[in-house]
Amino acid sequence: MSYTIVAGVGMTKFCKPGQQQPYRVMAAQAINDALKDASINASKIEQAYGAYIYGDSTCAQHAFYDVIQSGIPVFNVNNNCSSGSTALYLARQAILSGQVECALAFGFEEMQPGALGSHWDDRESPFQRAEPVLERFDAPDGPLALRAFGAAGRHYMDKYNVGSDIFAKVSAKSRSHAVHNPYSMFSKTMTFEDVLQDRVIYDGYMTRTMACPPTCGAAATILCSEAFAAKHGIKNGVKILAQSMATDTEKSWQDPIYAAGKGMTEMAASQVYNQAGICPSDIDVIELHDCFTTNEVITYEGLGLCAEGGAAEFIANGDNTYGGKFVIGPSGGLMSKGHPIGATGLAQCTELTWHLRGQAGDRQVADARIALQHNVGLGGAVVVTLYGK
Template sequence: MTNFVKPNTGKDYPEMGKEAVEYALADANMPYDVVQQAVCGYVSGDSCCGQRVLYQIGMTGIPIYNVNNNCATGSTALYMAKQLVEGGLCDCAMAVGFEKMAPGPLVNGKFEDRANPIDKHLKIVDEIAGIQKGPIAPQFFGNAALEYMKKYGATELHLAKIAAKNHRHGSKNPRAQIRKACSVEEILNSRRIHGPLTKLECCPTSDGAAAAVLMSEKAVIKYGLKEKAIEIIGMELATDTSDVFKEKSMMKVIGYDMTAMAAKRLFEKTGVSPKEIDVVELHDCFASNEMITYEGLQLCGEGEAGKFIDAEDNTFGGKVVVNPSGGLIAKGHPLGATGLAQCAELVWQLRGEAGERQVPFAKIGLQHNLGIGGAVVVAIYRKGFQYNTHNIVPTNERSEDIRSKL
């Protein structure tokens, strides 16, 4: 991944994308010619931005797909690339995500002559809490926080503790947009945005890019990459169920149900227990989403997020380290790049290459990337070729050598 920076303070998207792709190819020690298919993710941009990025690296005539799945775009590109390899359609695929964002709060529904893609979600928000003036995203997640707090007794202090943790982690990440540790008091006293959310509990808009090379097991062996290989042992992409529009719940509107559904499928298919997860990159667009998502990912029991936070079981020395990168709150959130940046962080953690923020003895990592409207990707990673704790059976019944590798 590139450094994540404040919008319009760095490079244009072609240069950012090129930088990330070159990093990924150099890491794999291979030329672009080896890549057989590529999936490019971005939210803001015209058609064929993926070609604009990749043509700088090489014009080899390969299939290039351009995808947009809101804030889950980067992980959706990764998911598609994984399917191409796992399905036996190619032995080497690339996923790249990039974003050049406008300064200020995220704006949805920029086209005035057509339906807003989240208009039905907005209707539920209006029915539950009434839509207020100002940015809409904090209203989604601020109102969801209020619902969770009322239901389970969590407090604003818990949100501040999450944000303080992520700012602390981010201060040790040289690629993070915000590298300043903040105290709980500073976070609580920062400007109120919506409901219980303060400015320092919200992710910033960002520019940046990230990329990954995915290979079949056969190709990993062929190119001598066994020592570097990180395996995606399971990955689930889920979307909203009809309950989002039947039940008046802000937690459902922001994707709790689809997160829980994807996580449940993933743990069942891989045989991995939530208790075995060492490190998590979780979509903390707002501190409230991290708090609510602990349960969806089965990192704690129902209603136990406050207890989980107070015990510091979400950081170094606890049960699992969540967002050692600083998460979206500190690292930044360039929409199309976020999911692939999570992938990069987990790869570095599982290789033992994360420097000051290294999670000791990390063996299994979990990724969670969410987009309202909606889509969520949840994935489990482990070091390839070294661990055989679980008997993972490929779901498509193809031979072992086409299971997806990073």
């Protein structure tokens, strides 16, 4: 079986809106870091896929031209919050098809302060399909992402008779991991009581520190074939063992948990496990899409890490952190590291590559051999990627 190799990775330190450099500068820095990490010249890149959602078309070219103007195909990728992983997915497909031997996936974002909103109010929203289920379950008004993940969390609490403290405990866990990540936007620890006592932003239970902040930053990944890696002396590469993308089915509109992406997660994860011939218990380290800690809890079950309705026990046992069954979000996750949308999937790839190489510093997961990445975008798409040494 032929594998695609992660040859080089790079990312900027994420920051709050207003503190960033231009997206072109951030993206070029991440790309150059990835090239240096892979020890290859930019002229070796045969195709590039640039992910972002806020910006005019051909922003990817504008950023890539700061690195090299070699005339290669450059593709602009927008798939909501899964844009970065979608770029990775497309670059891998190009290599597996035999079209190219070396491809670049990169992502960047300059976000504005405040909740996410649409820039296209003069036409239909792709999120209108979710409205009936949110209304049927009495989701209070608010920005779309807050409503979707807030309603999912409320439905989970009602369905399994648990309190919002489980979401607060996940937030505190993520903050404790971020302390050891120099690339994280937040580095201050919080207790779950601190999270519960923070300002409530939705539906009487979701506090500010259960939601990830708007963020700016960039990340990049160099992918290549095994033959290219051998030819160019790339000895520190990480294999992509399996990868899958799933989109919504009719099941997505049955309840808020599935409207937030659980069905897509189940489908993509199952395909990845089957492709690789593994089960969830084989995984050592995970970066998942914790844009809200409600989504992290739902994703535990979507990925098969615990039984349906078993997240509270899973969290109480510490099975989502060091010393437990899995280390989930060693970077601090989107919740603490930040979520510059186009860059997020590539930042997850970067973090997991460092762990598999043994380069993650004080947050290193000991003896990590298999890593899983989960990235979701409402509207919708989920990409699950499995990496191995």
